[in-house]
Amino acid sequence: MEKQRESIYTRYVPGLTPESEFTGEACQLIFQSGKLLVTEPSSPPGIPMARSLEELAVTPLRILYLGTFAGLPCYASEVSAEAPEPPGLAFRPLRSLYEVLEEDLFHLAGKALQLLVWDGNHRFCGRCGTETAHSLTERSRICPQCGLVSYPQLAPAVITAILKDNQLLLAHAPHFQNGMYGLIAGFVEPGETLEDCVRREIMEEVGLKVKNITYFGSQQWPFPNSLMVGFLAEYESGEITVDGEELDHAAWFPTDQLPVIPPPVSIARKIIDWVVEQQSESGAAADKEL
Structure with a gap:
């Protein structure tokens, strides 16, 4: 019934582990208290591209690999609330970028934010309190003590x-x-x-x-x-x-x-x-x- 837009999966390939041989720039989706770091004063704002977070003078609290978008690796990361904005970049509420970012990039940023929130909320097992670890085979966190598996929730x-x-x-x-x-x-x-x-x-x-x-x-x-x-x-x-x-x-x-x-x-x-x-x-x- 809906006039279907082209799926994001024509350009986005989910992944858990980056390819070790890739050395080029990556799409860096960096969040601070729910705000996304974007290029400014460029119009429209864009997602910063860099080989590493060090290039952007960013120190992450956590970082997740998302897969590739248009052939480029994508990372989601979170910084502390006190972290300064790097030169030429600014943190903006994701909602304010609703019709500013290209639609696929907005959806990818939304995925990044949801995964970061889930990852931060499930660092410790909800059943026994043990620190959890990322699964190597699927997007989940596993308790090494009691075996409880926590998946991203919708x-x-x-x-x-x-x-x-x-x-x-x-x-x-x-x-x-x-x-x-x-x-x-x-x-x-x-x-x-x-x-x-x-x-x-x-x-x-x-x-x-x-x-x-x-x-x-x-x-x-x-x-x-x-x-x-x-x-x-x-x-x-x-x-x-x-x-x-x-x-x-x-x-x-x-x-x-x-x-x-x-x-x-x-x-x-x-x-x-x-x-x-x-x-x-x-x-x-x-x-x-x-």
């Missing part, structure tokens, strides 16, 4: 476009900026299917029942470790009721009269754009028949 969430005739339900949350409206979203709970979660979140947030739930597409979302799974659903019954906490307003909008909506790189916007395009094509076809 929190799946659903995001759904609700359709009613030629209208789309959009909602505003108190933390949304610039009057933006978005789709209904929420995290999957234990014991739920994705479709169960769609129904529950929509009922909880706007008091509506939906039907004909269909899959649209997915997007990784590294804030902090989500996987957004997009759906379409048709309105079945109910009146819009918001709780005033998670959402402060929701309404039906004609697809040709939408308010401010999420930026293009987000899956929310991809779903909305697809819906608008479908409605436009349907309208054009109806006019042709007349």
Whole structure:
């Protein structure tokens, strides 16, 4: 259903161990308290390239090899909160680079951040407290004492476009900026299917029942470790009721009269754009028949 963009895996090859014979520059994804080190004042900002972190005058707390992107090795590293910015480089919140970095690089940076957070949180075994070690065969940390294996964790969430005739339900949350409206979203709970979660979140947030739930597409979302799974659903019954906490307003909008909506790189916007395009094509076809 989704107009599929080219997969990052056409250029990115995951890996655990770098090739020893490679001596060229590498892509250095360096984080400080969740902020990514980028080139400045270049426009747009880019990811620094260097043979080693020493070249950038960076001392890492931890470093992970990610694999190769466009044939170049990629490393994720974290520095202390007190580490100074190297000359010509600056730490910027990853969210602020949302539509600035090339999309594949943004997703790779998101992967790097999620793995660094996981790696830092699982240095010690959650069962016996022993210091863990990296596996040599898969992305995990293993306790040498009790054998507990810890894998990077994802929190799946659903995001759904609700359709009613030629209208789309959009909602505003108190933390949304610039009057933006978005789709209904929420995290999957234990014991739920994705479709169960769609129904529950929509009922909880706007008091509506939906039907004909269909899959649209997915997007990784590294804030902090989500996987957004997009759906379409048709309105079945109910009146819009918001709780005033998670959402402060929701309404039906004609697809040709939408308010401010999420930026293009987000899956929310991809779903909305697809819906608008479908409605436009349907309208054009109806006019042709007349």
